[in-house]
Amino acid sequence: MNHQELNVLATIKRMTNAFNQGELEAVMAQYETQAAVAFEPNQWIHCRKTISECFKEALAxxxxxxxxxxxxxxxxxxxxTHTANWVMNAILPSGEAIQESGLSVATLRKQDSGNWLIVIDNPHADK
Known part of the structure; x- marks a missing residue:
């Protein structure tokens, strides 16, 4: 990968690491204010407050x-665009272990600062 591609990947890695650490604010910092996220296949959320609430619920x-x-x-x-297969492992409140997987396709935009932020996040692109 070239330098700019590595910068895009760095944004994805920051978001993923923050998610894995349960750091909601750090997750949200990787998204543009007007981002759209599909938390379920073909169900897009465009409201930043609702996106934050959905991430908070997922982090639970x-x-x-x-x-x-x-x-x-x-x-x-x-x-x-960033495309990658993902695997998610988690423990439900009942104690049951779950695993899900999918194909993520994210669209990012380069900011004036040179950083890349996620604009469209579809972790269910294969559904």
């Missing part, structure tokens, strides 16, 4: 996300 089961394959990053100007 202490999920751990990994990317077992390769990360693909494509950049055109100040827009990038």
């Amino acid at each position: 089961i202490k999920p751990t996300f990994t990317y077992p394959g390769t990360h693909k990053v494509t950049i055109a100007g100040d827009i990038a």
